[in-house]
Amino acid sequence: GAVVSQHPSRVICKSGTSVKIECRSLDFQATTMFWYRQFPKQSLMLMATSNEGSKATYEQGVEKDKFLINHASLTLSTLTVTSAHPEDSSFYICSARVPRVLGYTFGSGTRLTVV
Amino acid sequence: GNSVTQMEGPVTLSEEAFLTINCTYTATGYPSLFWYVQYPGEGLQLLLKATKADDKGSNKGFEATYRKETTSFHLEKGSVQVSDSAVYFCALSPFDGNQFYFGTGTSLTVIP
Numbered sequence: 001g002a003v004v005s006q007h008p009s010r011v012i013c014k015s016g017t018s019v020k021i022e023c024r025s026l027d028f029q030a031t032t033m034f035w036y037r038q039f040p041k042q043s044l045m046l047m048a049t050s051n052e053g054s055k056a057t058y059e060q061g062v063e064k065d066k067f068l069i070n071h072a073s074l075t076l077s078t079l080t081v082t083s084a085h086p087e088d089s090s091f092y093i094c095s096a097r098v099p100r101v102l103g104y105t106f107g108s109g110t111r112l113t114v115v
Numbered sequence: 116g117n118s119v120t121q122m123e124g125p126v127t128l129s130e131e132a133f134l135t136i137n138c139t140y141t142a143t144g145y146p147s148l149f150w151y152v153q154y155p156g157e158g159l160q161l162l163l164k165a166t167k168a169d170d171k172g173s174n175k176g177f178e179a180t181y182r183k184e185t186t187s188f189h190l191e192k193g194s195v196q197v198s199d200s201a202v203y204f205c206a207l208s209p210f211d212g213n214q215f216y217f218g219t220g221t222s223l224t225v226i227p
Contacts (some may be wrong), residue, residue, distance in 0.1 A: 034214075036217075042219060043119065043219050044215075049214075095159075106158040109158065
């Protein structure tokens with residue numbers, strides 16, 4: 001079946017540094033990918049929608065300059081958390097729509113801890 | 116607006132016990148409803164879904180019925196196994212869109 005590979009699964013970084021999270025579709029082309037975030041005891045919330053070859057669409061309240069999304073190819077989307085702060089510590093997960101199938105596949109998620 | 120309220124966990128059950136995880140929703144229009152499961156170290160996987168009222172989704176012994184009158188989509192399984200230990204997410208997708216609205220997730224641990 002359609003698989004999205006997400007890396008890293010866990011990352012710890014210092015405040016002020018940047019962290020890149022990658023999502024790759026392994027056996028299909030993903031023209032659209034979605035990035036979600038989950039704070040402790042809260043729901044998974046959509047952050048942004050990335051479209052191959054164009055700018056991402058961010059949900060209200062999500063800082064586009066802080067969460068840089070690049071979808072330069074049909075199999076790779078990246079989320080870069082710039083100048084990370086402890087409040088950015090969260091669980092990030094990507095999702096892609098599977099072509100010709102009315103469904104979505106998800107990555108395994110990234111647990112980011114900023115110290 | 117759209118939102119999902121899911122039973123808080125964690126839930127710990129003995130093997131062969133009956134499982135219910137409650138999920139209620141608010142939505143505009145006629146959403147599709149889903150249960151996703153995340154096993155340790157893996158991505159979210161679709162467990163079951165229902166696209167209209169009174170539909171019952173089922174998979175791997177799990178069932179959930181789309182109840183419009185109570186705006187609910189409770190997940191049930193008659194006899195859980197250790198291998199069912201995972202985090203379960205209830206979600207809805209509006210009729211017109213790609214976006215999912217998730218609940219908070221419920222962690223289930225099944226002990227032998």
